[in-house]
Amino acid sequence: MIGYLFLIPLLAGLLVFRLYGFGYNIWLSFMNAGAFGAPKFTGLDNYRELLSDSQLGIAIINTFKFAAISVPGVVLVSLLLATLMQYRFRGESAFRAIIFLPAVCLPTAIILVFGWMFQTQYGLVNAAIQAIGAAPVSWFGSANGVTVVVSLLVVYLSFSVPTIVLYAGMQDISPDLYEAATLDGAGPLARFFNIMLPLLTPSLFFVILTTTIGTLKLFDVVYLLLPPVDQSVSMNYGLTLVYYYFYLAFIESGQRGYAAAVSLFLLVLILAVSVILLRVQRRFVHYGEDG
Amino acid sequence: MQHQYRVGWWTYALVIATGLVILAPFAWMVATGVMTTGQTLQVPPSIIPAPTTLAGTEEVFDRIPFLTLLLNTILVSTGRAIFTLVVCSMAAYALAIIKVPGSQVILILILALLMVPGDIFIVPNFAIIASFRMTDTLVALFLPSVFDVFGVFLLYQFFRGVPRELVEAARMDGASHLRILTTIVVPVARSGVVSLAILTVLSEWKDLLWPIVVNRSLDKLTLGPGLALLRGTYTTDWNVVMAAGVMAALPMIVIFLILQKQFIASFARSGLK
Secondary structure, three states: OHHHHHHHHHHHHHHHHHHHHHHHHHHHOOEEOOOOOOOEEOOOHHHHHHHHOHHHHHHHHHHHHHHHHHHHHHHHHHHHHHHHHHOOOOOHHHHHHHHHHHHHOOHHHHHHHHHHHOOOOOOHHHHHHHHOOOOOOOOOOOHHHHHHHHHHHHHHHHOHHHHHHHHHHHHOOOHHHHHHHHHOOOOHHHHHHHHHHHHHHHHHHHHHHHHHHHHHOOOHHHHHHOOOOOHHHHOOOOOOHHHHHHHHHHHOOOOHHHHHHHHHHHHHHHHHHHHHHHHHHHHHOOOOOOO | OHHHOOOOHHHHHHHHHHHHHHHHHHHHHHHHHOOOHHHHOOOOOOOOOOOOOOHHHHHHHHHOOHHHHHHHHHHHHHHHHHHHHHHHHHHHHHHHHHOOOOHHHHHHHHHHHHOOOHHHHHHHHHHHHHHOOOOOOHHHHHHHHOOOHHHHHHHHHHHOOOOHHHHHHHHHOOOOHHHHHHHHHHHHOHHHHHHHHHHHHHHHHHOOHHHHHHOOOHHHOOHHHHHHOOOOOOOOOHHHHHHHHHHHHHHHHHHHHHOHHHHHHHHHHOOOO
8 A cells, every 4th residue: 555655746746737737738729718817618719720820830840840950960960979989099088078068058058159159240150151252141030041050059959868879879789790790891881881770770769769859849949049029030930839839828828728729739740750750660670689 | 899990090080070069169158258248249250359358257147146046946956856856766666666556557657658748738737836826936947847757767667676685675674665765775776866866957957948937037037048038139248148158057067077977877868768
């Protein structure tokens, strides 16, 4: 009996903040609810609005665009860094510490320094571009500019954990396999593509899944780069699903019911993407004999 | 497998190049932080600040209650870590050591909840916190997050590795479950407990969405959202923002450098699923 007492704090908390919260979200999604006053039942109106809302369409496209660019970016950067971590060289511990700096630094500080580096008039990046004779870019004034800065930031903020996951995966590969392949005449590239990459697929899959889900929930980067003052910019070029949800619920606060519908849509989307990735995994991921 | 990797000049070239790219934003943050506002408005920008000044740093304290924000961040992340460890270790003990009837069902529920992103709960959780009349309090910042299914799952896996004989011997001696948890299971599984503590503190440290939703007054915010307020609506004094960024980033970087091994092990374990 005492065992259940140990579970009470967790289950009570989950009951309030997850189960009740989830039910509340579903209930709210059928309501017209603002920040004040009692919600009014509106049936499927919020769900109908999901289908016709062009802002939501922009948010979906942006979210997928950022994910499509930054997930491969994270995979490539972390593969490179994990490979470098395998070597024994002088300054190796300093290099390790540097790899994890972006994961322990306050994200707000990193996002703001990127905003400063890409600032149009006085920023470092445009200065470098002008130094080589090209025209400065209005990074936050165009869809492509925002996509570049946001994707770079997502990669920068999220490569550290994938690097250690891939590094651990590489450590698990038996050196005998490489030796046998080398004896058979396989060069470094053949060893990489025929041995390491196939045996690394479980770790790679994990990295792709978590990074994709993380990017589908992107908020802090776009919120801090494109604060909701200049709506033409923040509400278009950098609008993500979570940003839109937050905006509907807490900035233009007349629309909490619709925000709830958007959040449920986001949940379905994330679960669908996870299921699709899990299916792809079954086809491509190589789990050794004992895996 | 290290022996078959020969370190050539190009290894050093790649290590130095990637290392510098990662460090560049930090270097620019520090450099800008010791500039005057005038220096930040030079075209082309001067890379090396000369003369250096702490005017930007002083300005930070005039514009935001930096020390309050720092103290709040420390209090909230410590509070969240303590409550998370208590809730999760008790639950993991019931599931992994006592193995209460129905453990399997609860574990499946926990695994299912791992798939559900916490961000979709900000509207209901805000309503719940508001109905408790707890908005604009420090406790509100961490209360919904302490019932952490990832933490339960992480500790469950560590607690399962605790030798049964140890627990049973203590039971024979008449020790209570609470005593076994605190004096045997937690010490034996301490690397898992430390990892959960580190990951929890980091997660609170980095949180932005929930703090700006639940707390509106500046003196009840953490550093992440607090720093964002330094950015102006039309023009921004970047030397002030960067000075604040350096000061806000520094504490966690110092802690990381001291506990580097534990941090890296924790990151590796956050991939334990």
